[in-house]
Amino acid sequence: MDISGMDAAAAKEYVVAVLSTLKQTAAKRIELTKELEKWQARVRLAEEHGRNELADEASARVGQIREDVVRIQAEESELKKELDIVKGQLEWIKKQPQLSIDAEYLLAQLEMVVGERDELADKFKDAEAAGELERLKKEMGLD
Numbered sequence: 001m002d003i004s005g006m007d008a009a010a011a012k013e014y015v016v017a018v019l020s021t022l023k024q025t026a027a028k029r030i031e032l033t034k035e036l037e038k039w040q041a042r043v044r045l046a047e048e049h050g051r052n053e054l055a056d057e058a059s060a061r062v063g064q065i066r067e068d069v070v071r072i073q074a075e076e077s078e079l080k081k082e083l084d085i086v087k088g089q090l091e092w093i094k095k096q097p098q099l100s101i102d103a104e105y106l107l108a109q110l111e112m113v114v115g116e117r118d119e120l121a122d123k124f125k126d127a128e129a130a131g132e133l134e135r136l137k138k139e140m141g142l143d
Contacts, residue, residue, distance in 0.1 A: 001082050001085055001086060002089070003015075003086050003089050003090065003093070004089050004092065004093065006093065007093070008090075008093050008094055011086070011089065011090045011093045012090060014086060015083070015086050015087060015090050018079060018082055018083050018086055019083060021079055022076065022079040022080065022083055025072060025075050025076045025079055026076055028072055029069065029072040029073060029076055032065060032068050032069045032072055033069060035065055036062065036065045036066060036069055039058055039061045039062045039065060040062055042058045042061075043055050043058040043059050043062060046058055
């Protein structure tokens with residue numbers, strides 16, 4: 001149920017999938033409820049005509065369908081809870097800044113702040129450092 005690690009597009013797909021499953025489950029519950037009503041009517045009809053054996057078989061079927069309805073209602077309830085949770089997480093994800101790394105864009109921003117690198121000045125600094133190192137070696141007699 002935790003979609004907080006997903007990007008916005010993937011999280012939205014997940015929410016849509018949960019919503020779709022919820023709608024399918026609700027449709028199944030409605031279908032089973034109609035089936036239950038039909039079998040309850042058959043039980044009454046069999047009892048009215050004195051067909052007790054047929055009424056007992058229809059009653060058994062009513063019991064099975066009731067169990068299915070209860071199971072589907074529980075699934076539907078869980079899916080509703082999950083949908084509420086993931087919808088909230090999706091809203092949170094949508095509010096988060098979208099992070100992307102564009103190296104060239106970052107380099108351009110850095111150059112705007114500090115200026116472009118002066119390679120000629122860097123070469124002179126390297127040459128000055130090498131000259132100073134040579135002078136120190138001569139002073140110490142390491143040359």
